[in-house]
Amino acid sequence: MNTKFSDYFKENFFQDEENLNVFLNSLTKKLKKTIRINTSKISVEELKKRMFEQDYILTPTFQKNVFYIEKWENPDKEEKKLGTTLEHLLWYFYVQELWASSSVFYLANWEIDKTPHLILDMAASPGWKTTQLSEYYPDSFIVANEFDSSRTKQLIMNIERLWATNIWITNYNWQYLGRISNTFDKVLLDAPCSWEWTGFKTLEALKFWNIKNVKKISELQKKLFESGLNSLKVWWEMLYSTCTMNEFENEWVVEYIKEKHPWSFEILFEKRFWPHIDETWWFFVCKIKKLKEIEYRSSKKEELFNENIKNLTRWEESIMNNFGKEFWINFDNFELLKYSNEIIIINKKHPYNEISGRIYFFKLGQRIGKIEEWQFVPNYYIWRDFWILKIPKYEIKTEQELDIYLKWAEIWENLEFIKWKKIVWDYVQLIYNSVSVWLWKISSEWTIKNYFPKSWFRK
Template sequence: MNTKFSEYFRENFFPDESDLNVFLNSLSKNLTKTLRVNTNKISVPDLKKRLEKQNYILKPTFQPNVFYVDRTADFDEYERRLGFTLEHLLGYFYIQELGASSSVHYLSEGKIDKSEYLILDMASSPGWKTTQLSEHYPNSFIVANEFDRNRTAQLICNVERMGSDNIWICNYNWQFIGRLTETFDRVLLDAPCSGEWIGFKSIEALKFWNLKNVKKIADLQKKLFESWLNSLKVWWEMLYSTCTMNKLENEWVVAWILEKHPDSFEIVFEKRFWPHVDETWGFFVCRIRKLKPIDYKFTDKEELPNRGIERLSKSEQKTFEDFLTYSGADVSDHEIFRYSNEVLAVKKSDALKEVSKRLYFFRLWKKIGKIDKNSFEPSYYFGRDFEMPKLEKYQIDSQEELDRYLRWMEIWIEVPKWLKRIVYDDIVIWIWDVGENGTIKNYFPKIWMRK
């Protein structure tokens, strides 16, 4: 054990030796797996029923849409891995740790709020909380910012699997976001942190813990916090969270900002999760309400917006419309854009028009296909999320056939007839060009399968 780590927690939290030991021992214990129901796609009772058929039992937590996952006695790990179930692939749930899912829970006061807000998720990849925001605020628009371009692939992948259709993804640093003075109704800052919860994976990992690193990361958190506070409208609320337990990255960051901008906000709610008490990761959440504008100094370094989305050209528009006629898909409540050769559909909104003047997005859900002048190739998401009544259905009607399909084995079907909707249990799970040889195959991204 890293003595600097244990000494810090003794001095600041657990002067009593036995309390300290209970805390330290809890770091290497396994936590019960939890999942979050994607209420945009399925109700809690329906998901429970579907998973029970596969020998999973969902037990309540303090959050209405998050459940502990238990298994029946005859559960066969090989047969039915949670991350390999059809329900996981269809984005009906997200395997998410309980403490980590509390940020959005506390921001939304545990409710599904149907108002139309403009929300900023300041540090969003890999998108656990972004997709959760989409569930708690289904009619809002969520600007998901991730400054590290390399991490956006994971974010996009999760947004696509969950089918969250109100998320706009962009790629800026905090200096740029800070310029969006009083723009957002809600802000989530799930800050980069020293990640003490890593101790759960390996106590060894804590050997790198030291106060110098913690202070360095706390300095970054202060900058992010300040720029994010500036971007929030007065009287609106935001939530700061980290997956660390020390005070420097949590209470002290909040206190530092309040000292720099006196009376600019009030703390509405604050909680630290302890592994040995709450049986979660070590986690910290603080919800605040902004009370007045802050005197925010823009840094000189302004990032130029990166290249964003465009409209389809006339010939591409014609090609796309031909496909709509062929499939019967109705996209009239969406606007259609292009990013590179990808076609993206986004719900129509005035908020998007306004924000697009100041931010460039490189991904607006949903990616509905690829286009060039002469051809449009629909993506899986197009078939999954929009009705295509003119396309024939192919019904997978046995669990065995579904299992073959989910294990990437080919299924032969009798009447090859080009594009079909592959259906199981009345759910369109894929659209697939059957082709001459009459086979269908699973093309779910393998990254969606979670062990």
């Protein structure tokens, strides 16, 4: 154990040796696994039932949608990893630590909120909390910012997998975010931190813990906090969280901004979660309410809408209309835009207009296909939002068969069934357990190309 680490905690939090040891010992304790149920896709009861059939038992935590998950021994059944279950694949649940799902839980006051808000997630990647925001605020519009562009790929993947059309991505540092004053109804700042939490993975990680690093990162946190506060509307709420326990990155960041901008906000809730008391990884949350505008200067100017994103031309509109008519898809509730030759779809009910002209989006809406050689070629995402009546369906009968497809096999069998369908359409919609799983493309050699994204495959 790094003595700098243990001495700091002894000095600041634990007066006696015994309490300190209880805390230090808890660091290596294995914590119970938890999952977060996506109730916009499945009810808790239905998921419990499905998982029970696969030998999993779910028990409640203090969060309504989050459950401890345990497998009971069943020697007759082959071990199947949670991440490879169909339910996971369909985004019915996510494996997420209890602490990680807490920030959004507190921001949203534990309830699904159907009012259309404008929300900023300041440090979003890989997107666990962003996708959770989209569940808790289904009719809101979420700007997910990730400063490190190498981490945006994972963020995009998670958002596309969730099919969350209300999340758009930006790629800014705090100075840029700060120029958008008094705009958002909710701000989530899940701040970059000193990685203290990795102590839970291995105590080795704490070897590098030192107060100098901690102080350095707290300077960045203060800047982020201040720019987040500036971007928040008066009377609205921001949640600040870290997965560290030292005071420099937590209470003292909040205190610093409070002193710098007196009476600008009040603290609604503040809590430090301890591993030996709360049985979670350590983390800190602080929820505030903005009381007045702050004086904030940013050297950066607001930017215009991404010029590469274009409205459809007349003939492109007519191609999309014809496609809609032919396959009975109604695009009335959506705005269609174009990026390069990709068609992007935006749900009109989300309040994106309040922000879309003021910020440069790295990714917006959801891609649904391309216009190529005067026709629309849908991509594999379209099946989920639109039940395309005219596309033939193929019913997978067994879990074993599903497993083959999820391992990205090309399909050579069952072609008799498919053959005559190709006369109508090049795609087949894949159904399992009354759930639409994916879309296949039939090639000209009569094989079926498996369009499952590679990152989702079972190993």
